[in-house]
Amino acid sequence: MNHPEPRRPPGASTSVVLDAIRRTGTISRVGLTRATGLTGATVSTVVRRLLDDDLVVEIGRAESTGGKPRTLLELNQSARYAVGAHLDHSGITYAVTNLAGAPVARMTRPGPATTEPAQVLERMAREIDLLITGIGVDRSKVLGLGLVSPGPLTSTNGMNPTPPSMRSWEDFPLDTELERLTGLPVLLDNDATASAIGEYWSGGTSGETTFAALYMGTGIGAGFLLDGVAYRGASGNAGEIGHTSLNIDGPVCWCGMRGCVEVLAGPAAVVDAAWADPRVARAAGLDRLPDGASIAMQFAAIARSSRNGVVGARQILERSARYLAVAAHTVVNLLDVRLLVLTGASFAAASHIYVPAVRELLEQSFFARTSHAVDVRLSHAADTAPAIGGAAMVLQSELVPQRTAPLTTLDHAGSVRSELGSLSH
Numbered sequence: 131m132n133h134p135e136p137r138r139p140p141g142a143s144t145s146v147v148l149d150a151i152r153r154t155g156t157i158s159r160v161g162l163t164r165a166t167g168l169t170g171a172t173v174s175t176v177v178r179r180l181l182d183d184d185l186v187v188e189i190g191r192a193e194s195t196g197g198k199p200r201t202l203l204e205l206n207q208s209a210r211y212a213v214g215a216h217l218d219h220s221g222i223t224y225a226v227t228n229l230a231g232a233p234v235a236r237m238t239r240p241g242p243a244t245t246e247p248a249q250v251l252e253r254m255a256r257e258i259d260l261l262i263t264g265i266g267v268d269r270s271k272v273l274g275l276g277l278v279s280p281g282p283l284t285s286t287n288g289m290n291p292t293p294p295s296m297r298s299w300e301d302f303p304l305d306t307e308l309e310r311l312t313g314l315p316v317l318l319d320n321d322a323t324a325s326a327i328g329e330y331w332s333g334g335t336s337g338e339t340t341f342a343a344l345y346m347g348t349g350i351g352a353g354f355l356l357d358g359v360a361y362r363g364a365s366g367n368a369g370e371i372g373h374t375s376l377n378i379d380g381p382v383c384w385c386g387m388r389g390c391v392e393v394l395a396g397p398a399a400v401v402d403a404a405w406a407d408p409r410v411a412r413a414a415g416l417d418r419l420p421d422g423a424s425i426a427m428q429f430a431a432i433a434r435s436s437r438n439g440v441v442g443a444r445q446i447l448e449r450s451a452r453y454l455a456v457a458a459h460t461v462v463n464l465l466d467v468r469l470l471v472l473t474g475a476s477f478a479a480a481s482h483i484y485v486p487a488v489r490e491l492l493e494q495s496f497f498a499r500t501s502h503a504v505d506v507r508l509s510h511a512a513d514t515a516p517a518i519g520g521a522a523m524v525l526q527s528e529l530v531p532q533r534t535a536p537l538t539t540l541d542h543a544g545s546v547r548s549e550l551g552s553l554s555h
Contacts, residue, residue, distance in 0.1 A: 143168055147176045148529045151186060151205055152230065158192060158200035177203065185209045185229070205229050210528070211267050213258055213314065214276045214328075214520025216321060217242070217304070220348050220426035220475075222254060224261055225517035226272075231331035231525055235265045236514050241424060247302040255311035273528050274315040276520025277308055278324040280349050317523050321345060321516040322369050323360050325473045325509070326353025328519030331526060334471065334510045341469035342461050343509070344371070344488075346454070346476040347516070348425055350392045352461050358530075371457045372396060395453030397429040397476050403446045404432050410442035426475055433480035447480050451487035458488045462504050463497050473509035474516070481508045 150165045151157055157165065162173045180186040187206045191199035207228040216223040219241050226235040239257055242250045262269060279299075309316040319327075326343035328334075335341055339358040345351045350372030354361040362368050372392035373385045380389025393399060404410045411417060414435040416428055436443040462470055470488070477484055489506045496504055509515050 143172055143176050144179070145530045147173060148180065148185070148205075151203055152529065156189065156202050156204045158202055160200055162203075183209075207232065210271050210273050210525075212273050212276065212521035212524035212528075213262065214278065214324070214517040214522070214524075215254060215258065215308075216324075216514075216516035216520060217250075217254070217277065217279045218321070218348055218426075218516075219243075220424035222250075222257075223514050223517040224258060225514055225521055226261060226265060226267065227332075227518060227521040227525070229525065231328070231333070231518070231522050233332075233511070233514070233518055233521075234267075235261055236517065237261055238514075242299075243422065244298075247299050248307070251304075251308050251311055254308065258312055258314075272314060274317060274524040275308065275312060276324065276523040277305055277316050277318045278321050278516040278520040278523075279304065279318070280321055280347075280351075315524075317520075317527060319360075319362075319366065319520070319523055320351065320369075321347060321349075321474070321519075322351030323353040323362060323366075324519030324523055325515040326355050326471070326519070327360055327526060328511070328515055328522040329471050329473065329509055330355050330358065331522035332511070332518065335469060338469045340465075340467060341471065342465055342467050343471040343473050344454070344458050344461060344477075345474040345515075346397065346472075346484075347474040348397055348476075350396050350454070350457070352457075354465060371461055374457065374460065376453060376456060391453055391457045395450040397425050400432060400446055400450050401425055401428045403449075404428070404443065407442055407446075410435070410440065410446065413440040414443055429476055430479040433476075433483075436480065437482060444483065447483040448487070451480075451484045452491075454484055455488045455491040458506075459491055459495060462492060466498055467504065468502055469505045469507070471507055471509050473512045475513050477508060478512035481512075 146166045146168065147162055150162055154161070154165065159170070159173050159177055163170050166173065177186065181188070184206055186203050189202050189204055192202055207230045210229045211234070212227055214225045214227070221241045222239045224237045225233045227233050237257065258275065262272060305316040305318040322343065322345035325345050329343055340356050343353040345353060352369035352371040354369055373383065373387060373390045375387050375389045376391055376394060377389030381393050382388055383390035383393040404414055404416060414431045416431060419427060419431060432443050433447065436447050458470060472481070472485060472488065485506060485508055492504045492506060493499065511518055
């Protein structure tokens with residue numbers, strides 16, 4: 131496979147201007163001067179370069195307010211693309227987005243099951259190549275690949291420890307191996323953080339730059355954006371809300387703690403509770419699913435039966451939702467945010483249970499509720515949020531590298547940055 135040609139890192143001014151154009155959608159040069167604090171001369175120089183590189187286009191003039199009508203600018207959305215890949219035991223999801231973060235293609239394939247990691251990554255490389263080729267995107271316009279997986283992630287860019295379903299992946303060098311196979315620069319992050327970045331980048335936060343995303347796919351986590359920048363913590367593992375204890379005498383979680391949110395209320399706990407009640411298992415059709423059906427598939431079946439009026443299924447999900455609401459309460463009390471996005475395939479499948487439960491608890495007991503409400507909303511792309519977020523990680527790294535540090539760059543920024551390059555100086 132051919133590698134994209136290296137690109138020069140952008141200057142700070144270029145990053146600021148590009149990000150302002152992205153955030154506003156349409157803006158004039160005068161508007162950019164006001165929005166960025168840069169001088170008019172600097173803005174004009176940067177815009178000229180961006181126009182020459184086809185990253186920005188002029189789309190006409192604004193209505194005159196007494197002087198010469200101002201020329202409006204916006205991102206050339208088809209100028210560059212990014213790929214996101216979400217690697218989870220329940221399935222592998224891919225997304226290709228344009229420069230604005232809007233998905234232009236998505237694809238879901240079976241999860242790793244018991245296949246060795248090296249073979250899975252070889253398959254992923256083929257599927258990524260087919261996806262890019264299939265939609266007719268010039269590979270030289272693809273900036274890179276954002277690889278997203280469950281946490282915890284380590285400085286060696288693998289998982290350690292791993293969720294029970296992915297033990298064979300412990301310490302496997304995910305990013306370097308997939309980079310070698312695809313010929314694309316690879317950034318690695320966890321699914322919750324990526325989902326939050328994708329929500330912000332694709333405009334799902336209504337202009338809020340500081341917010342939290344509560345993620346539930348196979349596991350549970352949270353992603354935090356502070357002033358538009360992901361907060362990752364010292365090792366890239368911030369946001370592991372699924373591994374906070376709600377009962378110190380509760381069941382042992384795989385992380386080593388007792389009574390964690392995930393072991394009490396996560397998708398696997400919901401599935402176990404459904405199997406423990408033969409009537410619910412039968413009504414949900416769990417016994418009719420294929421052998422080896424993933425937790426995500428079984429959870430979705432329980433959610434469907436709940437929507438169809440199976441009382442036992444609804445009761446199991448409502449119990450889970452009460453725990454998740456407490457986790458959400460902890461997140462918003464710690465961060466004092468105005469927006470909480472619920473995202474991930476499991477929230478998407480059972481949003482009719484979880485969204486009202488979280489809203490109700492926060493309306494009643496959020497500590498700062500007399501100062502402001504918390505807008506609780508379901509992600510507009512909850513099913514595929516981690517993959518879209520993976521692509522958004524690449525875009526954000528390209529457009530605003532001075533303010534971002536994906537997990538891959540935390541420990542060896544120089545080598546990755548030199549390969550990832552950037553849009554244009």
